[in-house]
Amino acid sequence: MPAISRLAAAATLGLACAAAAANGAPGRTWANPIDIDYRYNYEQMNEGVSYRTGADPAFVRYRGAYYLFQTLADGYWRSDDLVHWTFVKPDRWPFDGPVAPATLVADDKLFLMQAAMEPRPLLYSTDPDHGRWDFWTRLLPPIPGATPAGHEAEMKPGDQPPGPWDPGLFRDDDGKVYLYWGSSNVFPLYGIGVDLALDRTAEGEGKRVRFLGKPRPLLALHPDRHGWERFGPDHTDDRTVPYVEGAWMNKHRGTYYLQYAAPGTEYNVYATGVYTADAPLGPFRYAPYNPVGYKPGGFVVGAGHGSTFEDAYGNDWNAGTMWVAVNWRFERRIDLFPAGFHEDGQMWVDTRFGDFPQRMPDHRLGPGESTFTGWMLLSWRKPASASSALPGHGPELATDEDVRSYWVAASDAPGQTLTLDLGGPRTVRAVQVNFADYQAGRYGDAPDIVAQFKLEGSADGAHWSTLADLSRETRDRPNAYVELDRPARIRYVRYVHGHVGARHLAISDLRVFGNADGPAPAAPELLSAARGKDARDATITWKPVPGAVGYNVRWGLAADRLHETYQVFADHPTTLELRSLNKGVRYVVAVEAFDERGVSPLSRTLTLSP
Structure with a gap:
């Protein structure tokens, strides 16, 4: 040459x-699904099904580091920056691969609880970096009034199911601890106060945990009013009863945000919703802007059953579960999205370009500041x-x-x-x-x-x-x-x-x-956006943009709050049937195009009346 x-x-x-x-x-960007060494399953080994998987992420910050626990892993992951992760193999791990684990930081201890249908251990650590864990209690006490596992067929209306499955732990500002749980297409999510004996010496492990009062039913699904709670691909299955699961609690400026997953982890529309309350056990109010975490289109699909947490700079993040389902219907991955709260309390999760490279911030993000790299x-x-x-x-x-x-x-x-x-x-x-x-x-x-x-x-x-x-x-x-x-x-x-x-x-x-070189594409012409006879549905149509790779259909409660996104590639029709709306809620809709050069301006906005 x-x-x-x-x-x-x-x-x-x-x-x-x-x-x-x-x-x-370089070194501060990432793309979903997050780059970790997803473990090969052992749950289906008797069926001869082999695949890597990760689901139901619980992110927690403890002593300046981040830890990620998930379903069916023989350990967990640690990171200093939310980009580079190291797997930690515990030296004491009495779980048979925890499912949908819950975390809690209290009194400078990191607690870990697995989903269970009967009493199981509660672990804690002050040295998770080296995989050192101890028992807070070897067996949690039974939940008051719960039906013993294996006796579900004997349950009567109003009976409490066994649990806690899909648990979530939360410590309030006053030091009180609460447990939230549930995963069912029959029963609601529940909550109860928990005394972990953190402020006094307890004699023996078995006395360190006590449930306070009786479980309270907190929320259930209403797919007849909430389109996104309907089952099936793109919410097309009205016959199957959907699942409510994946409880997670956050508190922001005095308001309690109880998050939940629906309608099921098996489809592209697995999403996170939220109810709010003025007290940790309710009563809870449905948020009209639900689903709050939603990603039905693109390479990564699914954003349900995860966790919301704050980073070292005060930025909020929401993690969820991505759907793969090639080898097994529960073959999944983990995704991570920026999140936050508006001044009036509305919670948001940004999944727009959520599977394109994002830049991990090294500062507190300002209002409207995006993590999207533009790549x-x-x-x-x-x-x-x-x-x-x-x-x-x-x-x-x-x-x-x-x-x-x-x-x-x-x-x-x-x-x-x-x-x-x-x-x-x-x-x-x-x-x-x-x-x-x-x-x-x-x-x-x-x-x-x-x-x-x-x-x-x-x-x-x-x-x-x-x-x-x-x-x-x-x-x-x-x-x-x-x-x-x-x-x-x-x-x-x-x-x-x-x-x-x-x-x-x-x-x-x-x-x-x-x-690629050149200017970004022109804004699409939004032709129509009309609600269907069923107010949970809408049809949105726009003109193709020459050379576009795809489009983002965006909607929300206002023109400056288009937090929901459905990504559609250019080999699909420029008409989207949207089946995730809430009855009685007014929406604003717009469309943007993208290609290899960049992202277009937004189209005009149209209103979907209640």
Whole structure:
């Protein structure tokens, strides 16, 4: 290769340092689903079903660090910055893989409770960094009046179900502790006061926990009034009774926010709702802006059953459960979104571009300040080629923004490649490699369950340079997000395989982020927005924008509060049937377009009258 060509190729692979500086130092961005080593399940091993999973996240900040507990993991994760996570294997873990765990920080102790149908341990730690846990009590006392597990068939109307399943713990400003729980399509969510004997010495572990009074029913679903509480994909199943679950409590300026998940974790519309009250056990009022956490469209879908917490700078975050459901209906991942409260108390969760790269702030965010980097999706429907593929799992499936379809290489041997043609020079800033579990055949943990690969870039498809080298990675990264050390000006991106712990090399999507040259697209023309005969439904129609990659249909209670988003890609009709509205609530609707260059201005707004 002539020297001048080598210099030209090098120039195209790196942008000016000034451009990188203008976008902030690398290492502070992430993309959903969050990049952790999701554990291989062992729950379905007797059925022979193998997959990585993560669900029902409980995030908590303790002694300056963040901890993440989730369903069916043989440990938990620790982070200093909410971006880089390290798995912690406990030295004392009496759980058989906790489900939907609850956390509580009280008296400089970190408490952990698992979901249970009968009395189980309550653990605490003052050294979670090193996995050291002790019993606060080896067996929680039975919930007053609860039916013993296994006797549900004998229950009469008004009886208390066994529990606490899907627990949530909350400590009020006065030091009093409360437990919230429930997961059922029959029973409501419940709450009760708890005495953890924090302010006095208790004789023996068994005396350290006492329930105060009787459980109170707090909230139930009303899908006949709340469209988003209906079951099925896009809330299309009116026959199946939906589930209420995933209780979590926050307090903000004297108001109590009891969050819950509905209508079920099996679909794209799994969401978080909220009721508010002036006291920790109610009475609770339904929030008309529900669902508060909702992400039915895009690559990552689902935002229900999670937790809301505050970071070191005073910013609020909401975590939820993403739907995968390829190998098992409960195959899931974890997502994380900015959240907050308006001055009048309205809670919000921002899922707009929630699966595009976000920048983790190092300060208190100002009103309206976004964490979205502005790095656009460059890989959607782009031509893809591979070194090999199994029938029915071609490389084109790695660019369709569908987590439930995937390329499978004919071999998992090192050196297998997957190459994308971005269609012209692009400024690439990050790549996300989303592995799939095709006949994975793994359960639990093992030293060889790691993800190792290289990412390469090229301006001409002939001369390649390394974008990122993870060939010596020591952990599994099913959803590996790689922010490049510096932006690269390239046309081609290539994945070069090293190793995965699964039986096959399978990638659901190789997602590339950055920007194409030129101005952002024009605003779409919003043609109509009309409520249906059923006031829970509406139909929204807009004109296509030439060259658009997709659209965000946005709605909310006011033009400056369009907190709900449904992302629609350009290969779908420019009409959306929205089935998530609340009866009796007035909405404002708008649409924006996006492409590889940026995001358009909003369309005009239209009103959906009650």
